[in-house]
């Protein structure tokens with residue numbers, strides 16, 4: 219009887235863990251497109267996965283200096299960059315509106331606003347509470363500037379495409395010379411990861427396109443913030459960094475969720491063990 223109970227427990231736990239595993243495989247294996255996506259190693263995958271702060275900070279720089287001339291991040295406000303778990307969180311200024319780095323970033327953007335005295339529409343420097351601005355006023359303008367294609371909003375891009383992070387990485391590094399028998403239409407570019415292999419986005423990244431600025435990594439658990447040497451901005455490096463940043467943007471609470479999940483699992487496991495021991499004690503002297 220005791221053995222049976224233990225068996226049920228083990229089967230239950232295995233099923234629960236198996237469920238997690240199956241869910242992971244399902245999201246990773248149904249990648250669309252015309253070719254099979256190569257799986258990359260990402261630190262944020264798996265049960266214990268976390269984001270790489272330094273990579274996210276570099277990723278923001280890639281967004282600001284490269285992607286932001288065409289793509290918006292409409293679901294994000296500047297202050298989100300300074301939330302707990304976000305790329306620029308600083309424990310000394312836990313209120314994102316007081317975060318100096320993010321204040322400086324926001325100021326660097328021009329935000330359309332209404333003048334409180336005249337009612338005129340004016341441009342003013344951003345503040346942390348502002349949303350990231352739209353890059354084009356509407357879809358017609360966006361298409362007109364991009365050969366008829368609309369650059370999609372990037373705030374949920376890793377969530378909205380099958381393959382997620384792997385797909386985004388594959389698009390950014392998928393520009394190659396087209397095979398001889400492949401006709402690339404005017405205004406499109408050959409890309410191995412894009413559906414149909416032709417994309418109306420010219421390769422946005424090239425080796426050393428930008429220079430990474432040295433940056434501070436916020437000290438966690440009371441440690442002092444420290445400066446991190448910036449790597450060379452190769453295409454591969456920039457692609458990985460923008461993937462890290464955009465994956466966080468699409469799922470900013472992933473780390474907290476995993477922490478709670480693991481704690482819950484541990485709690486249930488210990489609870490089940492105690493239950494089993496109680497059962498053994500209570501039935502100790504009963505013949506069965």
Ligand code: HEC
Pocket residue numbers: 280281284285286287288289364367368369370375379386389390416417418419420422423460
């Ligand atoms: C000069 C404008 C421009 C820049 C700069 C640019 N893109 Fe694009 N991007 C586009 C356009 C236009 C499309 C739509 C292409 C199409 O539908 O054929 C697009 C499409 C995409 C897609 C979508 C693919 C899909 O599945 O629909 C992703 C992802 C993407 N861009 C990421 C980025 C990232 C990341 C950067 C910065 C490193 C960037 N882009 C820089 C114009 C740009």
